[in-house]
Amino acid sequence: MKVFVPKDSAAVSVGADEVAELLGRAGAQVVRTGSRGMLWLEPLVEVETAAGRVGYGPVAPEDVDGLVAAGLLDGTADGLGLVEELPWMRAQQRLTFARVGVVDPADPDDHERHGGLEGLRAALAMDPADVVTAVTDSGLRGRGGAGFPTGVKWKTVAQASSAVKFVCCNADEGDSGTFADRMLLEGDPFTLLCGMTIAGYAVGASEGYVYVRSEYPDAVAAVRTAIVAARERGWLGDSVLGSGFAFDVHVRVGAGAYICGEETSMLESLEGKRGTVRPKPPIPALEGLFGRPTVVNNVLSLASVPTILADGPQAYAALGVGRSRGTQVFQLGGNVARGGVVETAFGISLGELVETFGGGTLSGRPVRAVQVGGPLGAYLPVEQFDLPMDYEAFAASGAMVGHGGVVVFDDTVDMSAMARFAMEFCAEESCGRCTPCRIGAVRGVETIDRIRAGEDREANLVLLEDLCELMTDGSLCAMGGLTPLPVRSAIRHFGEDFR
Numbered sequence: 001m002k003v004f005v006p007k008d009s010a011a012v013s014v015g016a017d018e019v020a021e022l023l024g025r026a027g028a029q030v031v032r033t034g035s036r037g038m039l040w041l042e043p044l045v046e047v048e049t050a051a052g053r054v055g056y057g058p059v060a061p062e063d064v065d066g067l068v069a070a071g072l073l074d075g076t077a078d079g080l081g082l083v084e085e086l087p088w089m090r091a092q093q094r095l096t097f098a099r100v101g102v103v104d105p106a107d108p109d110d111h112e113r114h115g116g117l118e119g120l121r122a123a124l125a126m127d128p129a130d131v132v133t134a135v136t137d138s139g140l141r142g143r144g145g146a147g148f149p150t151g152v153k154w155k156t157v158a159q160a161s162s163a164v165k166f167v168c169c170n171a172d173e174g175d176s177g178t179f180a181d182r183m184l185l186e187g188d189p190f191t192l193l194c195g196m197t198i199a200g201y202a203v204g205a206s207e208g209y210v211y212v213r214s215e216y217p218d219a220v221a222a223v224r225t226a227i228v229a230a231r232e233r234g235w236l237g238d239s240v241l242g243s244g245f246a247f248d249v250h251v252r253v254g255a256g257a258y259i260c261g262e263e264t265s266m267l268e269s270l271e272g273k274r275g276t277v278r279p280k281p282p283i284p285a286l287e288g289l290f291g292r293p294t295v296v297n298n299v300l301s302l303a304s305v306p307t308i309l310a311d312g313p314q315a316y317a318a319l320g321v322g323r324s325r326g327t328q329v330f331q332l333g334g335n336v337a338r339g340g341v342v343e344t345a346f347g348i349s350l351g352e353l354v355e356t357f358g359g360g361t362l363s364g365r366p367v368r369a370v371q372v373g374g375p376l377g378a379y380l381p382v383e384q385f386d387l388p389m390d391y392e393a394f395a396a397s398g399a400m401v402g403h404g405g406v407v408v409f410d411d412t413v414d415m416s417a418m419a420r421f422a423m424e425f426c427a428e429e430s431c432g433r434c435t436p437c438r439i440g441a442v443r444g445v446e447t448i449d450r451i452r453a454g455e456d457r458e459a460n461l462v463l464l465e466d467l468c469e470l471m472t473d474g475s476l477c478a479m480g481g482l483t484p485l486p487v488r489s490a491i492r493h494f495g496e497d498f499r
């Protein structure tokens with residue numbers, strides 16, 4: 001019987017390697033996969049049976065002997081039951097993550113067997129302009145944070161006249177509480193490569209770069225392994241799948257700066273320079289990497305493209321609400337009972353994510369605040385749990401969906417400390433290019449410190465609001481421009497913590 005054990009770094013951090021080794025010694029044919037994203041069950045061991053994969057988890061190394069004796073190797077030991085039937089899995093709509101946790105990320109045959117090449121094949125059979133139209137029609141918007149329509153971006157690059165164009169995948173994933181890019185890179189890297197190749201074909205680029213943060217060594221290794229295998233198969237190279245279209249991908253590793261996730265800083269870093277923000281215009285779509293027209297897309301945006309081409313843009317666009325179409329890969333973290341990845345159509349409420357999927361706090365205390373969208377995202381109170389996960393609904397509430405990170409806090413959180421942290425983070429990570437952010441964030445920390453110390457509280461709250469307005473309106477990029485979001489939301493919803 002085949003036994004599946006994740007080699008995703010989250011699973012490995014809680015003993016998956018030891019469990020895999022012990023199961024191998026016990027006679028199992030062990031296949032290493034990505035993680036299903038039910039992180040509280042890791043290491044999650046799955047056994048192939050005629051009915052489907054039966055799950056056991058969390059399995060500690062010391063549990064292995066007992067489970068094998070009870071019949072784990074043929075799936076008869078008491079366990080979680082069929083993994084795909086678990087409520088957490090059944091309630092999701094996994095499109096981008098369809099193969100994550102299922103396939104062996106290092107095995108191109110497994111990728112192909114699970115339909116992984118269908119999107120690329122479909123794209124190569126189309127006119128490049130029709131591929132751009134399909135992505136536009138799907139309603140896909142950038143999953144990196146800004147939610148910009150991917151098809152519009154691709155069209156701009158496609159229409160730019162240049163002999164050299166690039167596709168750059170942003171895998172810097174610096175947002176607190178986010179890990180979906182990493183799980184995709186580690187669990188299904190061929191899908192990203194297919195998405196990048198489709199982008200290259202659509203816009204007329206022959207070279208792609210994946211910019212990965214240095215904190216993700218396992219993801220770097222997984223993508224590099226996949227690139228070598230894809231070249232051997234002719235999925236990358238001079239004639240992708242025999243189509244005559246040439247495309248290749250390279251990996252570049254960052255050096256640990258949040259601002260290098262901002263697209264123009266990332267391009268500077270890719271060019272071997274210090275990661276500072278470039279003023280826009282020119283936009284990267286027209287003058288990007290080495291001054292050439294460049295598609296910059298997040299991992300999840302690019303990894304969503306193969307499914308859109310395989311199943312048609314209408315199937316993708318049929319999911320979601322308003323102008324937020326398709327699925328988003330939400331990530332539950334912080335003080336949450338069941339942390340992990342939830343891929344579901346836009347429109348699910350914040351409360352459903354936190355309570356139904358997340359199971360409330362890990363501490364068992366009441367939820368007090370949830371930060372959505374990374375360190376630049378707003379803090380929302382439980383009273384806003386009805387809010388649908390939708391770019392426009394969030395924006396109307398002074399919040400943002402961002403990269404889909406949802407970080408939960410219980411009632412012991414001090415929200416004035418969290419507001420201070422937002423300013424401190426900005427001061428630490430600012431690239432220094434513009435004054436409202438470089439100086440403003442430092443003044444923000446000082447002002448919040450005075451408020452917390454009870455010094456001229458009301459006057460300093462007015463000053464802080466004035467500073468937030470200046471940073472919002474005057475910053476060159478969203479680092480300084482959005483830092484007021486967590487600060488203002490903390491004051492608005494949790495004002496008692498400032499008085």
Ligand SMILES: Cc1cc2nc3c(=O)[nH]c(=O)nc-3n(C[C@H](O)[C@H](O)[C@H](O)COP(=O)(O)O)c2cc1C
Pocket residue numbers: 141142143144145146147148150170171172173174175258259260261262263264296297298299301302477478479
């Ligand atoms: C301070 C800052 C950090 C960012 N970090 C990331 C990141 O880690 N990953 C990412 O994909 N986008 C990040 N972005 C957004 C990118 O600038 C850009 O919008 C995105 O890569 C475009 O791809 P998309 O349209 O597919 O989302 C960041 C933006 C800012 C202002």
Ligand code: SF4
Pocket residue numbers: 259277429430431432433434435437438475476477478479480481
């Ligand atoms: S807002 Fe901050 S990070 Fe962005 S350009 Fe200005 S100084 Fe740099």
